[in-house]
Amino acid sequence: MVHSARQSRVVRTTLLTATAGLLAAGLTVPIQASAAPEPPPDPCEGAQTFSEADRLAGNCLPGNDVARLFQAPDTSGLLGVDEEAKSDNVRVLANIPKQGAFAEESAYNSDLAFQGRYAFAGNYNGFTVYDIAQPTRPKVVSQVVCPGAQGDVSVYGDLLVVSVDAARSDDSCSSEPDSATNADAWEGVRIFDISNVRKPEYVAAVATPCGSHTNTIAPGPAVKPGKSEGKGNGKGPKGKVQDLYVYVSSYSPNAAFPNCQPPHDLISVVKVPLKAPQDAAIVATPVLFPDGGNPGLGYSRQTSGCHDLTSYPEKDLMAGACMGDGIVLDISDREAPVVTEQVRDEENFSFWHSATFNNDATKIVFTDELGGGGAPVCNEETGDTKGANGIYDLGSDGQLELKSYYKIPRPQSNTENCVAHNGSLVPVAGKDIMVQAWYQGGWSMFDFTDSENPVEIAWHDRGPLSDERLVLGGAWSTYYYNGHIYSNEIQRGFDVFRVDDRRIAGAEKVRFDELNPQMQPSYPEKGKPGKR
Structure with a gap:
């Protein structure tokens, strides 16, 4: 999500109207009745101060005024609380509600990663391991309580990497929230x-x-054996990978934060020796924007770091979604990524959030997380080019060209946070198909083989968690893995779906031993699908 969960980093007071109560530490928003003839107050009006780390607050910066997001039309005729709707080709197979230390509303479910018969599901309070050998009957294997916020997860071999984006008293699982103004915070x-x-x-x-x-x-x-390391993609004949590289994205520096100083135009590269993971350490902090990145032109946020990166190791490529900029990087030297292309969309993209390559790396789908993931922007007032996907062709010359936008066609209610979020490819030979989470907009599967004319194939949606207040919820991450769709729903838990449609025929035969959607694997473009 756009906001960092480091509420402890707030060094100024947020003074917002009740309509925009979501911007402050409170994590739900009272919604005014839509029948009032007068538009609600502008949440960005007046002498307000805030930390950019607060949810939505950064959108009140010049050029990012989100007052209109609270002027959504009356959508009372849509799905009611907890009602479900879906396309005819979707089967709902299972749901496991949040439980234990993750049951509370503020314990948000977040990202997913997969390995063999297991799904690893991040949460702001730690992570859960699910056995998905029988997709109709997934089971909780273990739950690790280790609070820290964000809970972005990646898996490789015997290792699981978990992101912590909130100042803590130390690095232990028993740590307490701390202030980012404390140089000893972790x-x-x-x-x-x-x-x-x-x-x-x-x-x-x-x-x-x-x-x-x-x-x-x-x-x-x-x-x-007997050779020294060099450059490359880790596929050398009869060789063995010795190290895992972790690229860390973070943003919103502040002069008051000793460990997060401006301008922060960099990412961190952590090297993890697979035989001695306890020796993991930062080996580089490459500056990606030596000229400062987007200064906050037009509709876009100012760039002060990256939100997310997606690697494609087999092609030595990485795509970056960096607040006000979209970038492509060469990672043939894992410790020295080089930016090779940089694009902006000052008219329609507020916050470059994530990126997905197509299988042959001739396209990239970038997402715009307008409103920080906490606003109801899937409505007619916001339109279909904001808070959407931007579909770009990546030419043989390495240049990006915008071809179209894609946004779910179903309007959502005023109490549903909805915007483009995390998704992955559906491995169909010769086609470009993606499934994607849209928070309380549910999830959508769409075909972008024709870059200029994306078409929805399947979808699932639930009604709001409440018709009286905006409760942060919905699908955070929705991914396709070995024949099924798995979704980590922020409040309702872990979901499993199946899509039966001739347009994705053959995808179920492509089997991956491991899947991190932010580290894309390739799949066969033609011929008999095989195991990867």
Whole structure:
């Protein structure tokens, strides 16, 4: 999500109207009756001060006024609280509600990663391991309580990497919330040994500048016995990968935060020796925007770091969504990524949030998380080009060209936070198809083989969590893995779906041993699908 969960970083007081109560520490919003003839007050009007880390607050910066987001039309005729709707080709297979230490409303479910028969689900209070060998009957294997906010997860071999984007008193799982003004406070990435998924072991922690909002991984080059490491994508013949690289994205520096100083135009590169993960450490902090990035032109946020990165190790590529900028990077040297292309959309993109390559890396779908994931922007008032996906062709010359926008066609109510969020490819040979979360807009599967004319294939939606207040909820991450769709719903828990449609025929035969949607694998473009 756009906001960092580091509420402890608030060093100024947020003074907003009741309509925009979501911007402050309170995590729900009272909604005014839509029948009033006068528009609600402008939440950005007046002498207000705030921390950019607060939810939505950064959108009140010049050029990012979101007052109109609270002028959504009356949508009382849409789905009621907890009602469900879906396309005819979707089957709802299972749901496991949040439980234990994750049951409370403020314990948000977040990202997902997969390995074999297991799904690893992040939460602001830690992570859960699910056994998905029987998709109709998923089971909780273990739950690790280790608070820290964000909970972005990546898995590789016996290791699980978890992002912490909130100042803590120390790096332990028993730490307490701290102030980012404290130089001794900790935030960054935690590393767990998951060789025994029933008893994950906490093995390492690495503090990173401004914490870790998200993390993206890529294996180092494969090394033959007796050979030294070099550049490459980790697929050397008969070689063995020795190191895992973790690319840490974070943003919103502040002069008052000793460990998060402006301008913060960088990412952190953490090297994790696979045989000695306890020795994980930062090996580089490359500056991606030596000229400062987007200064906040037009509709866009100012760039002060990256929100998310997606690696494609087999092609030595990475795409970055960095607040006011979208970028492409060469990662052939894992410790020295180089920006090769940079684009902006000052008219329609407020906050570049995430990126997904198509299978042959000739396209990138960038998402705009307008409103920080906490606003109702799936409505006629906001339109279909804001809070949407931007579909770009990536030419052989490395240049990006915007071809179209895609946004779900179903308007949502005033009490539903809805905007483009996390998704992944559906591995259909010769086609470009993606499934994607839209918070309380549910999820959508769409075909963007024709970059200029994306078409929806399937969808699922629930009504709001409340018809009286905006409760932060909905699908945070929705991914396709080995024949099924898995979704981590912020409040309602872990969902499993199946889509039966001839347009994705063959996708179920493509099997991955491991899937991190922010580290894309390739799949066969033609011929018989095989295991990867």
